[in-house]
Amino acid sequence: MNVYIKAISYYLPEHIVTNEELVKDFPEWNVEKVAAKTGISKRHIAGRDETAGDMAVKAANKLFEEYDVDARDIDFILLCTQSPDYFLPTTACLVQEKLGVPVTAGAMDYNLGCSGYIYGLAVAKGLISANIASNVLLLTTETYNKYIHPKDKGNRSLFGDGAAATLVSDNGFANIGEFVLGTDGCGAENLIVRTGAARERNLRNNFDTDEDGHVKSADYLYMNGSEIFNFTLETVPSLVNQILIKNKEDIDSVDKFIFHQANKFMLSTIRKVCQIPKDKFYVNLENTGNTVSSTIPIALKDSMVNYQKEKVMLVGFGVGYSWGGCLLDFDI
Known part of the structure; x- marks a missing residue:
């Protein structure tokens, strides 16, 4: 059967670090050098008390509002993160309760980085093709900046925090090959x-x-x-x-x-x-x-x-x- 992307939304934290702010900590750099090397002018950074789970909820709620999706229609949550709220319980379980997704829905975390969205689409397609679920909410959410040392200028210049929500279903606007x-x-x-x-x-x-x-x-x-x-x-x-x-x-x-x-x-x-x-x-x-x-x-x-x-x-x-x-x- 065909499986589709039906909706996509994302959330970026309010706090922004520009290249101008970054070079204040590393005076040996200049703004033009950072931009030329990375292609990045600014990055969003999660707040001190803002977690990957918090950002996933915000991205999901944005998707629900933007596409008029009812949380009660979600029957599986896949959450990709390498910065979970806790070692346990599963962040996806916390997100399920906060979003009002039915308790009959499945929910699981998986730990992957830059390939995580592709793997999530693959698993979501498998769940729907196997008639295990009909509407899979795929959440990717990461707060790498909580892992980066303040003096690590290389990684600080590259990584931003953020979350995305994708609804995968048996109908939609993009057939997943x-x-x-x-x-x-x-x-x-x-x-x-x-x-x-x-x-x-x-x-x-x-x-x-x-x-x-x-x-x-x-x-x-x-x-x-x-x-x-x-x-x-x-x-x-x-x-x-x-x-x-x-x-x-x-x-x-x-x-x-x-x-x-x-x-x-x-x-x-x-x-x-x-x-x-x-x-x-x-x-x-x-x-x-x-x-x-x-x-x-x-x-x-x-x-x-x-x-x-x-x-x-x-x-x-x-x-x-x-x-x-x-x-x-x-x-x-």
Whole structure:
């Protein structure tokens, strides 16, 4: 059976950190350098007491209002986050109660980063195809900035917080095509928060500064940018080709490509390697930054104003290593 995206909305926190504010903490940088390197001018940061669950609720309520959706019609909640409100209970359960979704609905968290939206669409499609659910509320929500050390200028310049809500159903405006997914845990060390969970419960309180002035600590988010970049260049071109083959399309028949909005330099390089025309390659991270699992739905929502009958490729990749993609067939 066909499964569709029926609605998309998103929420961004009120607090904004501009490049002008960022360089006050790092005087060796200038505004133009940050913008040129990352493609980001500002990023939204969750409040001290604002959690991923709080943002998911706000995104969902916005979707309900914008598309006139009744929470009582939701019969499954999928919530993607790597910054849950608690180790337990499941954040999706807390969200169910706050939204007024029926107690007969299923609800679960899953821990994925930049590929999380793709995986969520795949699971939602499976639930509906198997007649387990009819209306799946897919929530992606992340507060990475709570994991970033204040002196880590690299990660602070890249990541923004945010949440997106997508309603997946048996009818809607975008038919969800075939998926390609992949995993390689050998890259786990290259994007990690090492302490705090069961493997290493106690904080180390260790700090080091690399040659570029980036503060590193096992207690905060660590990203090996060069290794992540290499992984992306090795994985994404093949992924794009596999998606085309599985959906029986070629690169010329795809009208729009929406990749995970990592940073400007990485996106530009990937586009060239994949030989995707610039006018088909959508980029919108300037005012949001890298919102991890929410970058794709935010970009999808912002770009929809121009859609009619179009084929759109979605591609996610990152922490894990984990990657995935699919093709959407729009009819608006």
